[in-house]
Structures are given as C-alpha cells and as structure tokens.
Amino acid sequence: MTYLESFGRYLLFLRSCFRPPDKWRMFWRSLLMEVYKMGNDSFGIVSIISTFIGAVAVIQFGSQLQGSLVPMTILGRIVRDANILEFSPTITALVMAGKIGSNIASEIGTMKVSEQIDALEIMGVNAASYVVLPKIIAALISVPALVTYSMFLANVGGAISCYFSEIVTVDMFIQGLRMDFDPFFITHALTKAFFSAFLIATISAHNGYQTEGGALEVGSASTKAVVQSCISIIFFDYILTQLMLYK
Amino acid sequence: MIELKDITKSFDGRPVLKNVSATFKKGKCSFVIGASGGGKSVLMKCMVGLLEPDSGIIDFDNRDFLRLDYYQKKKLRQEIGMLFQGGALFDSLSVEDNVAFPLRMFTTMGKSEILDRVNFCLKRVKLDNANKLFPSNISGGMKKRVGIARAIALNPKYLFCDEPNSGLDPLTSRVIDELIMEITEEYDITTIVNSHDIKSVFDMGDHIVFIYKGESLWEGNKDNLRDSGNPQLAEFIKASEF
Helix, strand or coil, X not given: CHHXXXXXXXXXXXXXXXXXXXXXXXXXXXXXXXXXHHHHHHHHHHHHHHHHHHHHHHHHHHHHHCCCCXXXXXXXXXXXXXXXXXXXXXXXXXXXXXXXXXXXXXXXXHHHHCCHHHHHHHHCCCHHHHHHHHHHHHXXXXXXXXXXXXXXXXXXXXXXXXXXXXXXXXXXXXHHHCCCCCCHHHHHHHHHHHHHHHHHHHHHHHHHHCCCCCHHHHHHHHHHHHHHHHHHHHHHHHHHHHHHHCC | CEEEEEEEEEEXXXXXXXXXXXXXCCCCEEEEECCCCCCHHHHHHHHHCCCCCCEEEEEECCEEHHHCCHHHHHHHHCCEEEECCCXXXXXXXXXXXXXXXXXXXXXXXXHHHHHHHHHHHHHHCCCCXXXXXXXXXXXXXXXXXXXXXXXXXXXXXXXXXXXXXXXXXXXXXXXXXXXXXXXXXXXXCEEEEEECCHHHHHHHCCEEEEEEXXXXXXXXXXXXXXXXXXXXXXXXXXXXXX
16 A cells, blocks of 8 residues: 555656646756756766676676577677677666666755755745656656767777677677667667666655755655666566566 | 634544644734644645545635646646655755746746846845855755745745744744744735744734644734633743743
C-alpha cells in the first residue's frame, strides 16, 4: 500500500510538473542554465569513465578471444556493440543519477525546507512546473547528448587501449568497428538514454519535493533519489532491451 | 476582508483545528496568537492555500477560496503577500532579483519599470543600497525586510506574516513591527500576523484571535486583551510577559 501510495504521489507530482510555465521567457532562461549546468558539469567525469570503459572492454574481450579460431578483427565489433548497447547508455545514466540526481534532490529539498517552494506557491507560481520542468527537459537534452559523446569516446578509449596493449593493432580494431554496423543500435541506446534522463530528473525532483524537516532529511532525500534512480534505470534497461532487441 | 467559518483540519485523525471562525478586516492588523503547537501555523497555511482544510469556508472578499478553480486560485494568490518566519528568500537570487521576481513573473512591466518598483519597495523597507547583495550575505532582520519588500511588490490586498519577530533582537523586532503597521495602513491591506510576541500584540493588535489547542477561544482587540475573562489567555499573557 505504501509503495502504491508513493507511486500515486509520484504520478500526481508529474501532472503538476507538466502544466504550462507561467512565463515562457523565464522558463527558457532557466532551461538554458540547467542544460549548461548538467552538461558542462558532467562532461569531465563522463569523458574519463567512457574512455576507460572502452579501454577495459578491449582488454577483457581481447583476453577471451586470444587463442581462439575467431578472427581478432571481431574485437572492434564486439567492443563497439557492447559500448553502444549497454556500457555507454547504462553507465553514463548511473553516473548522471549520482551526479545530477543528488544535485536535483538536494537543491529542491533545500528549497522545500527553507519554505522557498511555499513562497512560490503563495505567489501563485506553479512551483513544481517552475522549478522541476526545466530540470526534466534539460535532463532529456543533456543525458542523450552525453550518452552519444560517451559512445564515441568509449570506442576511442578502445583504440587507445589497442595501441598500448597490442592485443590487436589499431587498424584491425577500426576495421572491426566498421563491421556490420546496425544503426538501430543507436536508436536503442538513445531510447534508453531518454528513459534514464526522465527517470533521474523526475525521481530525484519528487524526492526533493517531498522533503520535510531539515538538513538531515535533505541528505536522506538525496540518497534515496540516487538509489531509486539507479534501480529504476537498471530495471528499465532490462525492459527496453527485451522489448527492442527481441521483437 | 477575510472570513473564516468553521475551519476544521486534522492530520492522521488527530484534530489540529476545530471549527475555527474569525473575521479579519481590511486596513487592520490582526493577530493570531497562541502557544506553540496550538494550530496557528496550520490555520495560516490553510488561509494561504498551502494546506486544504477538511471542512469550512475561507472567504476572501466574497470569493470562497476552497471552491475556486486552479486558475482563479492562482489569480487570487497574486493578491496575497507573505512574510515567512525565515524570510524564504530565493538563495540563488540577489536581493534585487528576489523583489523583482513576482513582477517579472506576473506583470508585463519593462526592465526599467521593474527596477524602479524594486528600488521603491527596497527604499520603503529602508534597504536602499542592498540591491546586489545575496540572502547569504545579509542579517536576519534584513532578510525579513527583503521579505516584506517582495511581499508588497505586487501591491497585495492581503498580507500574511508568520512569526515576523522570531529570532530578532528587540530593536529590529520593533522596526519590523512598525513596517508591517505602516504598510497595512498605507496600502489599506488586510494583514494577519501569527505571533508569540505579546509586546507586538499590545502595540499593534487592532484585532486579536486567541487559538488554544486548535480552538478559537477568544476574539477582541489590544484594549480588552487583559480583561478577556478567558483563563487560558490570561495564563498565556502572564507566561509571555514573564
């Protein structure tokens, strides 16, 4: 009953977030700020993680293939598909859940406990729409963009790893990267990225919005937001993979 | 004028407000007083629409707040100014932007008109040179004054003040009280103040409602406060003065 109740609250919260903004000019301004904040601040961490994921993937898959009869050019293809289908969309989303999810929850939670949300409501501003909607749209823009960037960088990381480890030559790796490319995999990855972005922003905002009390509760809301976002991302990762790859 | 009729509110079956009725007149400074946990804040939250009462009528100049639709409520809320206990200023905005916020949100005023209005409101609360400061850089008393400036930016018809003196020294409290009093008279606003501060009540209480354990036990003014004949109120005044 508690889970159902809280899911119901989440849906009602979403309904209030998706009301049209009171002033479009202010909405666009805060949307741009949020996109910059989410994208720019996560750029570094996504770059580092993606490069290393690609590099490690080459070593791990390479070690499995060594000594087998399979031609080593396949390594590029395996790493590319693993990066595009799973590593980049899922790991970037999990990193973003930790970074922007906790940020959204603590920012909105602090606004709630310091009565700033109440002040907005009393003024006649739809606080959920004013504070949360730009964050949801910004996440829907920046997470897929970062996932796309991560897919590219993970493959670059793979090439760098080939150069240093000499498992295969860089040329062979690139030959594998170009082998039998299915553009639908990009659609699949971006669909997962959109779902993840929506889940991160809405779950974190909802946790922040429900905060009552003080600093301790803000911290707890932030932790809950990250945990719930991560679980939802993994769960939807499974569902979407099942639905999209096994038709 | 704001009229409350039989307002009832309970949380998890525990009644917090029991049939509270009161009338708050235009141009007067009305006080809701009572001990902590007595239901004053819940009553104020019901009046401004942050909580929905279980039953009763909240009437703003013949507009029943609880029966208005979403857009009518939004419109009415633009006539309400509220001063919060902690100021509730937007941390990420400067003093100027805090006061300008409702103007940018709800008016079609140009940049220079907004700036003029902001400067006027800040001057009115004696904060002429604080435009570029941020809430984290100003004192508690200044935060309250910025809160008042923001509350009056849209020329409200109703002003709600939740514990305006809490956490302030006696001198600053006096300044805030005087400001609330002056603004109420100057703009002919219906002002409702939640307070424990019995000195403010005796100084400014044109109309006083005493709430005790969720019930409205007494209504009157500062002149007959001491002779209320209500033992709970007498006890409250005695304890506050002590």
